[in-house]
Amino acid sequence: MKRINLVVVTVLLVVTVALLSLKPQNIQAMKSAFLQVISPFLKTGNAAQRQITSVTKGLKTLEQLEAENQRLVIENKNLKAFNQTLRNLEEDNNRLRRALQYKERAVFQLIPARIVSRETGTWWNTVTINCGSDKGLAPDMPVVTEDGLVGKTTTVSKAISEVVLVTDERLQVAVDVEGTQEQGIVQGARVSSVPVPLLTLNFLSKDAKLEPGQKVFSSGIQGGVFPAGLLIGTIVSTTKRALDTQAQVAPAVNFGDVEDVFVIIGGRRN
């Protein structure tokens, strides 16, 4: 073997061993720096992709745009009014909780974000969103849409963040089943041939009586990432096993189409 080959192989081997021995927090810091480097490329690429998609989908006429705008303005007013009512109810609720010396519920803030890339690897269900620490994001923050839970943030850089989806096998969410006392853990599949695979709900009681169509919500365990009441999906089928019951859950969010999401930032809103 030539001397130069030997030197190069030795140097690269030493660096590789050093990388392999990095701690998770160092790896996350390196990944965060890498995401920061690639963020302009991902954002530009996503913008170009959107332009192309909008052309292939066809342009709308001025009349169509005006009608859509009018509809959205009315919808926006409705939502603002409804949101205000909910905020008032939330304040009432917290005042009553204070009176009863219960711990007040945190008022969450939603940060809107857009998906800029999907599934970088073959074996992981992740997306990258166009928001980062500059908007107040941090690892382990829930990500939702108006339909339900999407996942949680993992690595956060200044401008973009990575989100592991609820369809990924590693993400486990404690859940309650609507209208029952049943509790369990939802997790995704290791591999799937469809864009939106079914989720598996484990650790239900052996005598669980569940019907297809029942909704599954996050149970919001103390110290967990997800607040209570986030819709995960609906029961599709159940299987009785020797010690427990397992259910298949159809996710509430259509992961094949989702483009805009919200990150739930914990803490009190000013």
Next chain:
Amino acid sequence: MLFLLLLILCSFAALILQTFIPPLPWLHGAHVHLMPIVMFYGCFALPYPAAMTLTFCCGLMWDLMTVQVVDSSVEISLGWSIISYSILGSMMHGFRPLYLEGRWEVHTLLTGVFTSLALLVEYLDITFRRQGLHFPAQVWWLIGGTGLVATILSPFFYWLLERLAAWVRYEPEPLPQE
């Protein structure tokens, strides 16, 4: 040296580009991996030290792109892809004499095979760590399909990279005479 730097840049560009290509539903969700095509081209077109430098950069970029830190634990640590790419790249480098004779057909086939092997190594690592050996047909489609796509695309990319080599007047070193 210049050609090595260009190939590292091309690998980075291919990595970014492939994130915008959705999985192929007609091939059971197989992915389009462009970066390994550029990397394996470099492995037979460059001298061994440069080829290993390229595999190191590609492995590092791939790991930084895909490494997942969930609940403070890392599944496939930074560096594993460097090892698998270096081994596969060394094997590809063994076919350099054919490239120097102006032949590509074996390399295009091997690009697909090695892309699939790299994915298989990743999957084996995951499945051992998560427990419960799980090899449904979908896994083989994802591994084989991705390799097949790499084989189909590689002649076009090799042609493009050959144009780039000609543009920068890169002359591959001939093999040392025995």
